[in-house]
Amino acid sequence: MTDMFNNEQVMSAESSAATPVAYVSSLGVANDSSVDLTQQSNSLQTNNLQKTLEWMCYPLLWLIASTAVWATFTYELEFGLVNVLFLFFVIAYLALFERLIPYDVTWQATKKEWLRDGAYLFITMMGGALSIAAIFAVASLVSPKTPSLPLGLEIVLAILFISFGSYVFHRLGHDWPWLWRFHGIHHAEAKVNVGNNSVNHIFDVWGRRFVAQLPLIFIGISQESLFVVSIFNTLQGYFVHANINVRLGRLNYFIGSPEQHRLHHSVDIKEAGHFCVDVTLWDWLFGSYFWRKGRKPDAVGIKNPARFPPPEAILKCFIHPFKKPK
Numbered sequence: 001m002t003d004m005f006n007n008e009q010v011m012s013a014e015s016s017a018a019t020p021v022a023y024v025s026s027l028g029v030a031n032d033s034s035v036d037l038t039q040q041s042n043s044l045q046t047n048n049l050q051k052t053l054e055w056m057c058y059p060l061l062w063l064i065a066s067t068a069v070w071a072t073f074t075y076e077l078e079f080g081l082v083n084v085l086f087l088f089f090v091i092a093y094l095a096l097f098e099r100l101i102p103y104d105v106t107w108q109a110t111k112k113e114w115l116r117d118g119a120y121l122f123i124t125m126m127g128g129a130l131s132i133a134a135i136f137a138v139a140s141l142v143s144p145k146t147p148s149l150p151l152g153l154e155i156v157l158a159i160l161f162i163s164f165g166s167y168v169f170h171r172l173g174h175d176w177p178w179l180w181r182f183h184g185i186h187h188a189e190a191k192v193n194v195g196n197n198s199v200n201h202i203f204d205v206w207g208r209r210f211v212a213q214l215p216l217i218f219i220g221i222s223q224e225s226l227f228v229v230s231i232f233n234t235l236q237g238y239f240v241h242a243n244i245n246v247r248l249g250r251l252n253y254f255i256g257s258p259e260q261h262r263l264h265h266s267v268d269i270k271e272a273g274h275f276c277v278d279v280t281l282w283d284w285l286f287g288s289y290f291w292r293k294g295r296k297p298d299a300v301g302i303k304n305p306a307r308f309p310p311p312e313a314i315l316k317c318f319i320h321p322f323k324k325p326k
């Protein structure tokens with residue numbers, strides 16, 4: 001997870017820090033240069049702090065998620081409640097890191113956009129609560145409360161199944177013109193940040209959930225495994241959208257990241273693969289994996305955003321897919 005640019009900055013700060021000391025001591029002048037040295041030392045500290053934050057952001061999030069799962073099982077907490085609390089926590093956590101280590105400052109959400117994203121989140125949560133209630137109602141009838149297979153194995157199976165269903169539905173959302181009329185609402189904005197993960201047509205959210213999760217219930221995956229996987233998916237879904245300067249290195253070959261997902265939002269359709277946000281397996285198998293180290297999209301959004309209503313026109317966005325195409 002080395003950052004070439006920051007390393008260069010650190011090295012040049014270190015080498016230029018040595019030169020003024022020698023020069024100043026030979027002249028016996030200290031006042032102005034001591035100010036320079038203090039500034040250089042401050043910028044070095046800022047660089048080091050940023051590098052530390054970049055390094056710790058993702059592992060710390062995993063540590064917190066694992067603790068939440070452990071506490072839920074140990075103290076028999078309500079799955080639904082922990083899910084909702086974790087969702088709010090992840091958004092707040094990543095929004096904080098977007099301020100501390102932004103990837104592109106022009107992608108940061110304005111206050112108005114946060115309000116809009118909050119409204120979408122509310123609609124998604126209300127709609128999502130309905131779909132989760134429907135899914136868990138079916139689950140309570142069909143699937144066991146505790147796993148029949150070892151929990152670890154069930155979780156791996158559940159991740160692969162959900163990931164496959166999400167991949168198929170997401171890819172169809174891009175390839176089928178009628179489904180794109182729903183999913184394009186998520187892509188219309190020329191920014192990628194944690195808030196706009198919530199900007200979706202509610203039918204797009206429902207469609208993906210049903211396609212991805214219902215088959216799992218019918219093959220008898222337990223509610224415990226569904227809970228763990230839903231925590232994992234919340235973590236990944238918001239993390240990959242976050243406008244933060246993290247580099248996952250070779251982990252990028254196995255797991256979704258902001259580095260890959262901002263390519264998915266690229267205006268250049270040739271690099272806009274990466275339909276997986278959790279594990280990258282299906283992108284590899286179906287030829288939509290394009291990420292290479294340091295690859296950045298020139299622009300994000302869609303070529304012709306005027307074909308969609310602006311995301312803040314929530315009602316217009318809702319009825320857009322049902323209107324006759326112009």
Ligand SMILES: [Zn+2]
Pocket residue numbers: 170174183187264
């Ligand atoms: Zn997409």
